Amino acid sequence: MDPEEFRRAGHAVVDWIADYWATLGQRPVTSQDPPGALAAALPAGPTADGEPVEAVLADLDALVAPRLTHWQHPGFFGYFPANTSGPSVLGDLVSAGLGVQGMLWATGPACTELETVLLDWLAGLLDLPERFRSTGRGGGVIQDSASSATLVATLGALHRAGGGRWREAGIDRRYRAYTSTQGHSSIEKAARIAGLGSDGVRMVEVDPETLAMRPEALREAIRADLAAGDVPAIVVATIGTTSTTAVDPLPEIGEICAEYGVWLHVDAAYAGAAAVCPELRWSHAGLEYADSYCFDPHKWLLTGFDCDAFWVADRGELIEALTVLPEYLRNAATESGAVIDYRDWQVPLGRRFRALKLWFVLRWYGVEGLRAHVRAGVALAGRFADRVRADDRFVLAGPHPFSLVCFRLAAGDEASAELLSRVNATGRVFLTHTRVGGRYTLRLVVGSPLTTQSHVDEAWALVSEAAGTVLSDAG
Numbered sequence: 216m217d218p219e220e221f222r223r224a225g226h227a228v229v230d231w232i233a234d235y236w237a238t239l240g241q242r243p244v245t246s247q248d249p250p251g252a253l254a255a256a257l258p259a260g261p262t263a264d265g266e267p268v269e270a271v272l273a274d275l276d277a278l279v280a281p282r283l284t285h286w287q288h289p290g291f292f293g294y295f296p297a298n299t300s301g302p303s304v305l306g307d308l309v310s311a312g313l314g315v316q317g318m319l320w321a322t323g324p325a326c327t328e329l330e331t332v333l334l335d336w337l338a339g340l341l342d343l344p345e346r347f348r349s350t351g352r353g354g355g356v357i358q359d360s361a362s363s364a365t366l367v368a369t370l371g372a373l374h375r376a377g378g379g380r381w382r383e384a385g386i387d388r389r390y391r392a393y394t395s396t397q398g399h400s401s402i403e404k405a406a407r408i409a410g411l412g413s414d415g416v417r418m419v420e421v422d423p424e425t426l427a428m429r430p431e432a433l434r435e436a437i438r439a440d441l442a443a444g445d446v447p448a449i450v451v452a453t454i455g456t457t458s459t460t461a462v463d464p465l466p467e468i469g470e471i472c473a474e475y476g477v478w479l480h481v482d483a484a485y486a487g488a489a490a491v492c493p494e495l496r497w498s499h500a501g502l503e504y505a506d507s508y509c510f511d512p513h514k515w516l517l518t519g520f521d522c523d524a525f526w527v528a529d530r531g532e533l534i535e536a537l538t539v540l541p542e543y544l545r546n547a548a549t550e551s552g553a554v555i556d557y558r559d560w561q562v563p564l565g566r567r568f569r570a571l572k573l574w575f576v577l578r579w580y581g582v583e584g585l586r587a588h589v590r591a592g593v594a595l596a597g598r599f600a601d602r603v604r605a606d607d608r609f610v611l612a613g614p615h616p617f618s619l620v621c622f623r624l625a626a627g628d629e630a631s632a633e634l635l636s637r638v639n640a641t642g643r644v645f646l647t648h649t650r651v652g653g654r655y656t657l658r659l660v661v662g663s664p665l666t667t668q669s670h671v672d673e674a675w676a677l678v679s680e681a682a683g684t685v686l687s688d689a690g
């Protein structure tokens with residue numbers, strides 16, 4: 216494909232994406248096909264001779280798109296959003312076209328420097344503590360996901376807790392990680408990969424009302440482990456848990472971590488984006504205690520997957536934990552100590568130019584544009600919650616500080632599960648569920664930039680109508 220052929224085919228692909236977005240609201244949000252439908256429709260292998268891009272686009276339309284869950288659909292209210300945007304896609308396209316490998320500063324100086332500066336911008340945008348800025352001892356890096364950020368934080372914590380012994384000899388003592396019972400599954404996975412095992416993770420009790428970690432329970436768990444000769448290495452606190460967006464009390468947790476010298480990692484994968492709005496920064500109180508922090512611009516900040524922003528307060532510790540320098544990567548810039556080599560801040564060696572999509576997003580929307588996006592989500596979720604609150608067939612399952620609303624039918628678990636299945640079967644909206652205090656609970660999260668008031672009102676109309684049929688069928 217020469218540059219002229221690329222230009223022509225590229226325009227066709229951009230047109231395809233623009234048409235997809237423009238007509239997305241008319242599609243069913245999820246596919247109703249059984250497993251294996253796409254696999255059965257595909258040929259046994261590639262054609263012997265090449266085909267034009269138009270042939271691929273035709274199959275995208277006929278075979279692939281109908282079998283997707285449409286995450287950018289205005290009626291997508293499931294999980295957490297994984298939103299994207301025009302500027303993000305264009306920035307990613309440039310990154311793909313450049314094909315730069317940014318493992319070392321020397322292998323793409325601008326790739327590293329843009330990322331460092333943008334993570335400082337982002338730290339300013341969220342008003343994160345000064346200690347995370349690259350102008351001091353800290354700094355930020357883009358990871359593929361919050362899961363990777365937690366793994367890397369765990370490795371940094373093990374290095375601190377075990378010193379050279381961990382780095383050279385691996386796990387030789389009983390290291391422990393702590394999170395609440397509401398902590399994300401990626402914390403246990405990181406513990407397994409890092410060699411602590413699932414048993415190395417202490418699931419700390421939460422307050423039954425707020426579902427936030429109980430600091431006294433954390434202290435008791437750390438004390439018990441110390442008494443048993445174990446080594447508390449890392450506490451992972453959450454701002455905005457996945458199930459209900461509970462916010463762990465960082466000021467108290469931070470005090471405890473400081474007292475026992477334990478690494479505090481703060482996982483704000485979804486809710487971190489809220490901190491672009493000054494009125495939502497209460498959720499980040501106490502963050503000055505954290506040794507590391509991450510959030511996913513790829514969830515709620517209009518930047519396509521993958522883009523997790525991860526900061527450490529002391530980059531030296533992280534680099535010491537992860538650096539391995541073979542002869543073939545040696546270069547004058549690295550030896551000088553004057554540059555950042557991001558390969559030492561992550562698990563893989565190679566890395567693509569992800570800062571570009573973030574740069575396109577920050578420049579296109581500006582600070583006020585990003586705030587408007589978050590505020591719209593919070594307001595629309597509030598509007599939906601008001602409808603739920605005003606209807607006595609429903610129970611609002613706790614506060615909704617961000618853009619997630621948790622609710623259930625007062626009639627019980629079976630009715631609530633049936634409600635979800637009927638609402639999703641309409642194909643107009645997609646909601647997911649969780650359990651809160653053991654009770655089956657529906658989750659509605661607003662996050663797609665295409666979602667407007669009319670979509671949220673339609674979601675409520677569908678929920679309300681389906682509740683009527685569920686309750687009358689029940690009896």
Ligand SMILES: *Cc1c(COP(=O)(O)O)cnc(C)c1O
Pocket residue numbers: 295359360361362363399401453455456457482483484485511523
């Ligand atoms: C979504 C989520 C994660 C995992 O995010 P990835 O970036 O997909 O790894 C981790 N923690 C919390 C609280 C989340 O909501």
